[in-house]
Amino acid sequence: MDPATLRVLIEATVKIALLFGLNLTVVAYMTLVERRVSAWIQDRRGPNRVGPFGLLQPLADGIKFIFKEAILPPHAHTALYLLAPVIIFVPAMVTLSVVPFGPPVELFGLSIPLQIADVDGGLLVILGLSSLGVYGVALAGWSSNNKYSLMGGLRSSAQLISYEMAMGFAVVGVLMTAGSLRLDDVVRSQMTHGWNVLWQFPGFVVFLTAAFAETNRLPFDLPEAESELVAGYHTEYSGMRFSMFYMAEYANMITASALAATLYLGGYHVPGLARLGLSPNLAALVQVAAFGFKVAVFLFLYVWVRWTLPRFRYDQLMNLGWKVLLPVALGHLMWVAFIVLAGWA
Amino acid sequence: MHLLTGLVIVVMAVALLRAIVPAQPTLTMLGGSIAALVLLVAYRHDLLGTEFWAGAIGFVAILSALLVVLHPNPMVSVLFLILNLLCVALFYIMLQAHLMAVLQVIVYAGAIMVLFVFVIMLLNLRAEEGLRLGSGAERWLAMGLGGVFAALLFWALRHRGGQAWAGPGRYIEGFGTARDMGALLFGEYLFVTEAASVLLIAAMVGAVLLAKRRLE
Numbered sequence: 080m081d082p083a084t085l086r087v088l089i090e091a092t093v094k095i096a097l098l099f100g101l102n103l104t105v106v107a108y109m110t111l112v113e114r115r116v117s118a119w120i121q122d123r124r125g126p127n128r129v130g131p132f133g134l135l136q137p138l139a140d141g142i143k144f145i146f147k148e149a150i151l152p153p154h155a156h157t158a159l160y161l162l163a164p165v166i167i168f169v170p171a172m173v174t175l176s177v178v179p180f181g182p183p184v185e186l187f188g189l190s191i192p193l194q195i196a197d198v199d200g201g202l203l204v205i206l207g208l209s210s211l212g213v214y215g216v217a218l219a220g221w222s223s224n225n226k227y228s229l230m231g232g233l234r235s236s237a238q239l240i241s242y243e244m245a246m247g248f249a250v251v252g253v254l255m256t257a258g259s260l261r262l263d264d265v266v267r268s269q270m271t272h273g274w275n276v277l278w279q280f281p282g283f284v285v286f287l288t289a290a291f292a293e294t295n296r297l298p299f300d301l302p303e304a305e306s307e308l309v310a311g312y313h314t315e316y317s318g319m320r321f322s323m324f325y326m327a328e329y330a331n332m333i334t335a336s337a338l339a340a341t342l343y344l345g346g347y348h349v350p351g352l353a354r355l356g357l358s359p360n361l362a363a364l365v366q367v368a369a370f371g372f373k374v375a376v377f378l379f380l381y382v383w384v385r386w387t388l389p390r391f392r393y394d395q396l397m398n399l400g401w402k403v404l405l406p407v408a409l410g411h412l413m414w415v416a417f418i419v420l421a422g423w424a
Numbered sequence: 425m426h427l428l429t430g431l432v433i434v435v436m437a438v439a440l441l442r443a444i445v446p447a448q449p450t451l452t453m454l455g456g457s458i459a460a461l462v463l464l465v466a467y468r469h470d471l472l473g474t475e476f477w478a479g480a481i482g483f484v485a486i487l488s489a490l491l492v493v494l495h496p497n498p499m500v501s502v503l504f505l506i507l508n509l510l511c512v513a514l515f516y517i518m519l520q521a522h523l524m525a526v527l528q529v530i531v532y533a534g535a536i537m538v539l540f541v542f543v544i545m546l547l548n549l550r551a552e553e554g555l556r557l558g559s560g561a562e563r564w565l566a567m568g569l570g571g572v573f574a575a576l577l578f579w580a581l582r583h584r585g586g587q588a589w590a591g592p593g594r595y596i597e598g599f600g601t602a603r604d605m606g607a608l609l610f611g612e613y614l615f616v617t618e619a620a621s622v623l624l625i626a627a628m629v630g631a632v633l634l635a636k637r638r639l640e
Contacts, residue, residue: 240538259603
């Protein structure tokens with residue numbers, strides 16, 4: 080194998096390992112954040128017994144999940160029942176690979192981009208992979224051979240198709256101003272034109288709402304509405320298989336937050352950083368930290384909304400998706416087209 | 425090329441066997457495993473080469489396509505169809521048509537197949553298990569038409585036109601990226617694109633009209 084190929088392989092492997100570890104760690108601690116913040120919102124204390132401030136709670140949860148009995152319902156379609164958690168977990172873990180975390184850094188005399196894959200259709204890759212995740216939910220619902228599960232699976236496939244449309248139209252606005260599907264180009268265009276959230280506020284709101292629906296989070300968590308469907312599509316799952324659904328939900332939240340930060344809040348861009356005259360690597364570090372902060376803001380918003388708003392009714396969900404979000408996104412697209420034609424962006 | 429031809433022959437043989445002997449899909453699996461083994465042995469010195477990957481992906485594509493038809497459970501069939509579409513997307517990537525690959529995943533594997541899954545779940549098609557074969561005449565007709573299709577496929581492979589493939593990792597000017605594809609769709613083929621979109625809307629309005637019991 081020639082040295083150039085070897086270098087690419089090593090670089091990619093290291094980056095993948097780092098991102099995978101980081102992703103899983105954030106997922107684990109998001110479960111703790113969720114419980115602590117919900118406790119704070121409801122004026123309780125939340126889990127604070129395991130380790131200082133309850134920081135070892137995710138570890139305890141993990142051990143508990145592993146030692147729980149993994150039940151295989153006798154009436155389930157075995158192969159698909161076992162496959163469903165994998166189908167939902169893999170895309171959730173993979174999608175973050177096209178998001179740029181910062182500008183290229185200089186290490187060992189090499190320029191290393193802080194992004195695993197800079198592919199031509201970066202944004203579309205995320206949309207495509209996340210649209211594959213719906214099969215996990217649908218199959219889990221169908222293969223469990225349980226009426227509640229089936230209802231959950233049905234709801235989720237209808238819901239995801241409805242909100243994908245609005246999300247797609249909102250994203251097209253960003254692509255029109257950036258003139259590219261590469262996420263790094265989207266970030267760079269925002270450095271020169273200002274953050275998209277200023278120019279495209281309606282698109283931002285539509286995107287954020289659709290992202291909540293796409294990740295099955297409250298107020299759109301109808302596929303697992305416990306008041307009517309027990310636990311929806313994952314009623315029959317236990318142990319680590321259940322925990323894979325749980326981890327996939329949080330991983331999807333992280334991806335959606337990273338995407339929202341990249342598309343609308345300038346990604347790793349920090350206004351006025353160039354004037355400070357920092358060394359390139361230090362500046363890159365600051366920018367990665369800024370990106371992390373922006374993602375954290377969206378993650379907090381996810382938790383905040385979950386413990387503030389009640390769940391929608393199913394007909395309200397469909398009306399919101401097709402009769403409000405889609406027309407708003409289309410109107411917004413006209414506005415962006417006008418901006419681009421007028422040469423303001 | 426000889427590799428793909430060999431694959432097609434192996435798979436056709438399995439399919440023929442399957443058509444004559446109505447057995448469980450395990451037979452297809454067995455034939456597939458043997459073909460996979462042959463492939464691995466034949467290319468043991470060049471496991472990272474393009475031709476090996478083309479053969480391997482093509483093999484999975486053909487096997488999954490067969491299982492779409494042969495598997496008795498409709499839900500599993502749909503999953504194999506998704507696998508098949510993903511294989512085609514991989515082929516697009518190997519041919520440097522990245523945008524086509526992503527669109528294939530989003531539109532076909534991601535959106536249209538969800539509707540298939542949705543309908544199967546809605547109708548709860550479990551009772552369909554157990555393959556229903558047509559009458560003798562139907563089977564012979566199907567096999568004859570399949571043979572004609574295979575012959576056409578061979579002919580197309582032998583006399584394929586167009587330019588030769590530039591090789592892996594090489595960008596062909598004006599081909600494959602979102603920009604190039606957009607320029608084609610909204611430049612040279614603008615009329616065709618718009619005509620297709622009008623056709624789709626007409627089909628959708630027609631479907632809504634047919635689905636409505638009573639017009640108001």
